[in-house]
Amino acid sequence: MEFQQRNVFCGTLRRTDVGKEVVLNGWVQKRRDLGGVIFVDLRDRTGIVQIVFNPEINPEAHAVGDKLRSEYVVSVKGKVVERDPETVNPNLETGEIEVQVNEIEIINQAKTPPFFIEDNIDVDEQIRLKYRYLDLRRPEMYKTMELRHKVTKLFRDYLDSKGFLEIETPMLTKSTPEGARDYLVPSRVNPGEFFALPQSPQIFKQLLMVAGYERYFQIVRCFRDEDLRADRQPEFTQVDIETSFLNMEELMSMMEEMMAKVCKEVLNIDIETPFQRLTYAEAMDRYGSDKPDLRFGMELVDISDIAENCGFQVFSSTMKKGGQVKGINVKGCAHYSRKDVDELMKFAGRYGAKGLAWMAFKDDEIKGPIAKFFTEEEIAAIKDRMQVENNDLLLFVADKPKVVADSLGALRLKFGKELGLIDESKFAFAWVVDFPLLEWDEEAKRYVALHHPFTRPRPEDVELFDTDPGKIRAQAYDMVLNGFEIGGGSMRIYKRDVQEKMFKALGFSQEEAQEKFGFLLDAFEYGTPPHGGIAFGLDRIVMILAGRSSLRDTIAFPKTASARDFMTDAPSTVDPKQLEELSIRVFMPKKSDDK
RNA sequence: GGAGCCGUGGUGAAGUUGGAGUUCACGCCGGACUGUCACUCCGGAGGUCGCGGGUUCGAGUCCCGUCGGCUCCGCCA
Numbered sequence: 001m002e003f004q005q006r007n008v009f010c011g012t013l014r015r016t017d018v019g020k021e022v023v024l025n026g027w028v029q030k031r032r033d034l035g036g037v038i039f040v041d042l043r044d045r046t047g048i049v050q051i052v053f054n055p056e057i058n059p060e061a062h063a064v065g066d067k068l069r070s071e072y073v074v075s076v077k078g079k080v081v082e083r084d085p086e087t088v089n090p091n092l093e094t095g096e097i098e099v100q101v102n103e104i105e106i107i108n109q110a111k112t113p114p115f116f117i118e119d120n121i122d123v124d125e126q127i128r129l130k131y132r133y134l135d136l137r138r139p140e141m142y143k144t145m146e147l148r149h150k151v152t153k154l155f156r157d158y159l160d161s162k163g164f165l166e167i168e169t170p171m172l173t174k175s176t177p178e179g180a181r182d183y184l185v186p187s188r189v190n191p192g193e194f195f196a197l198p199q200s201p202q203i204f205k206q207l208l209m210v211a212g213y214e215r216y217f218q219i220v221r222c223f224r225d226e227d228l229r230a231d232r233q234p235e236f237t238q239v240d241i242e243t244s245f246l247n248m249e250e251l252m253s254m255m256e257e258m259m260a261k262v263c264k265e266v267l268n269i270d271i272e273t274p275f276q277r278l279t280y281a282e283a284m285d286r287y288g289s290d291k292p293d294l295r296f297g298m299e300l301v302d303i304s305d306i307a308e309n310c311g312f313q314v315f316s317s318t319m320k321k322g323g324q325v326k327g328i329n330v331k332g333c334a335h336y337s338r339k340d341v342d343e344l345m346k347f348a349g350r351y352g353a354k355g356l357a358w359m360a361f362k363d364d365e366i367k368g369p370i371a372k373f374f375t376e377e378e379i380a381a382i383k384d385r386m387q388v389e390n391n392d393l394l395l396f397v398a399d400k401p402k403v404v405a406d407s408l409g410a411l412r413l414k415f416g417k418e419l420g421l422i423d424e425s426k427f428a429f430a431w432v433v434d435f436p437l438l439e440w441d442e443e444a445k446r447y448v449a450l451h452h453p454f455t456r457p458r459p460e461d462v463e464l465f466d467t468d469p470g471k472i473r474a475q476a477y478d479m480v481l482n483g484f485e486i487g488g489g490s491m492r493i494y495k496r497d498v499q500e501k502m503f504k505a506l507g508f509s510q511e512e513a514q515e516k517f518g519f520l521l522d523a524f525e526y527g528t529p530p531h532g533g534i535a536f537g538l539d540r541i542v543m544i545l546a547g548r549s550s551l552r553d554t555i556a557f558p559k560t561a562s563a564r565d566f567m568t569d570a571p572s573t574v575d576p577k578q579l580e581e582l583s584i585r586v587f588m589p590k591k592s593d594d595k
Numbered sequence: 596g597g598a599g600c601c602g603u604g605g606u607g608a609a610g611u612u613g614g615a616g617u618u619c620a621c622g623c624c625g626g627a628c629u630g631u632c633a634c635u636c637c638g639g640a641g642g643u644c645g646c647g648g649g650u651u652c653g654a655g656u657c658c659c660g661u662c663g664g665c666u667c668c669g670c671c672a
Contacts, residue, residue, distance in 0.1 A: 030632080030633095032626060032630095032631050032632065032634055033628085033634090034629055034630065034631060034634070034635090035627070035628035036627065036628075036629030036630090037629045037630060037631080038629095038631095038633065039630075039631050039634085041632070050631085050632070052630085055629080056629085069623095070622090070623095083630090084630080085629090087631075087632090088631055089631090089632055091632080092632080093636095095632085112605070112622075112623060113605090113622095114605055114606070115605085115606060115607095115622095116606080116621085116622080121606090121607095122600090122606085122607060122608095123607075124602085124606090124607090124664070124665090125664070125665070126664050126665090127605095127606080127665075129664095177672085179612095179672080180670085181670085181671085182672085198672090199671095200672085207623050224671065224672090225671095226670055226671040227596095227669085227670055227671075229666085229667080229671090230665085230666070230667090232671070328610065350598075350599095350667070350668055351668075352668090410667095416642095450672090451672075452672085477656070478672085481605080485672070488672055535672090537672090550665095560663090560664070560665090561665065561666085562663080562664085564663095566664095
């Protein structure tokens with residue numbers, strides 16, 4: 001035997017183990033050398049226990065204990081003993097006992113780590129990513145990975161219990177038009193041709209429905225070559241689901257049950273079902289977002305009718321141009337200085353707002369440069385509509401609906417966070433439904449699918465294809481949790497005539513449609529059941545359940561904002577021979593200064 | 596593609612009107628210490644101030660460029 005193997009884990013030892021002879025394997029968290037007696041905190045994935053080297057009990061072990069340093073890997077044999085009452089450490093779960101070491105073996109030495117292996121460290125993330133294997137040693141990272149495992153298993157178990165089959169689909173697949181930029185993989189045996197990594201298994205799961213599998217799922221990696229965010233990585237994991245012969249309501253309620261179950265099992269919280277539902281229009285109107293954070297109020301209030309004829313030019317002229325005027329009531333913030341408001345204006349500007357009008361109500365006084373343009377009646381109407389109390393600050397944006405929603409929606413979230421309006425213990429699930437099927441793309445001068453080209457319209461809206469395609473509502477639904485879109489899906493088109501109308505609305509000719517989606521359309525000719533599904537963002541769900549604010553904390557080996565892996569230093573250049581074999585020639589982009 | 600913030604011993608920070616790589620905390624190394632658990636005390640080592648230019652007698656500090664990290668907009672379902 002190369003080393004003595006453990007018979008128990010560090011973090012599990014309790015008072016009831018007193019008297020037992022144990023063997024522990026683990027890492028040295030910390031050594032405290034008091035000259036005679038040496039204390040060492042020994043860590044494994046279950047936690048920490050204090051081991052003691054006493055020269056009077058075992059001088060040989062004590063001598064080895066003297067050589068220990070942080071992150072050494074050791075095997076120790078010793079007896080679990082109760083601590084004296086005055087030396088109990090209430091901060092440790094194992095604090096009532098300690099292990100008196102009789103034998104110790106240094107399995108491996110370690111260099112001094114670049115940062116402490118402990119929670120709540122304040123270290124540049126670059127360094128954490130470079131030494132990710134050390135970062136992952138930290139208990140909070142371990143717990144997140146463990147939580148991720150549990151969540152994944154619960155999804156799998158639930159879907160299994162409902163008769164879903166987990167089926168793998170190709171990673172080397174075909175580049176599809178629409179949607180995100182693809183990651184491409186060259187095909188050596190087919191020079192000049194490329195596979196694309198899947199953005200999602202969308203088409204394959206629909207084909208599985210055509211194949212009669214009825215209930216499919218897959219916990220699957222997806223790839224999108226777009227710019228990153230705190231909640232967006234180039235490769236991420238979906239819980240991908242598709243069903244046949246279920247309608248939208250049946251699928252949604254099954255998914256609610258699944259999420260409630262996951263929350264109960266993982267965090268022991270009771271989630272009420274059915275979830276609250278908002279139409280897309282309502283979400284945009286009240287929260288300025290299609291993924292509203294429903295843990296707090298501060299809803300957007302429409303004052304367009306009051307603003308329409310008011311004396312404030314900016315408002316009235318915006319209304320004449322077909323815009324709208326909305327506001328939020330920032331409770332108790334009437335004391336904001338001119339500088340504070342300037343900051344808010346800059347913030348709103350990022351979302352396209354050209355200005356930010358404000359009014360503050362302080363002890364019967366109305367502050368703010370726009371107040372003088374409103375009549376007493378108008379002020380009264382605004383106060384009434386926005387439920388103004390003393391010390392409230394009102395912020396208004398007058399613009400196109402999209403700008404109003406984006407800027408006020410962002411301000412609402414900013415205040416929610418900064419004023420502590422958000423109850424962090426809350427899990428506010430909701431469905432957003434009735435998305436528009438199509439969206440007008442100003443650049444391309446055509447309609448594009450908001451979800452994707454196979455999304456089924458609501459039956460009563462089908463006739464609008466000929467008159468007003470922008471008004472068609474889709475049988476699509478997003479699951480929203482605490483301001484994040486955690487899943488989205490739709491019922492799919494299974495009738496040929498509807499699919500043709502859809503392609504026509506998107507401006508695809510028969511030939512184009514055949515070229516792009518031919519195999520799917522061919523398949524649809526052979527008896528397609530009504531079907532529909534949903535895909536959940538596993539990383540995001542774990543992030544929220546774990547209370548983390550970055551997706552990187554839920555992925556063992558994530559990438560930086562510029563899509564690099566600091567540990568492996570990928571991506572990297574490759575041997576010219578490899579390129580030659582792939583029939584690829586690389587030319588570097590010119591710097592923009594020689595234009 | 597764009598904006599903001601950041602880059603100083605291993606880690607986190609401070610660094611004044613431009614005046615010696617200066618300072619603090621943690622860590623590290625050596626010594627002392629038999630009940631610590633943020634051990635304590637004494638001593639010590641450790642630096643391309645991200646990188647490249649420029650201004651200046653002199654740059655961590657000012658200017659220009661560039662690289663990298665984080666956050667956001669665009670992009671992305």
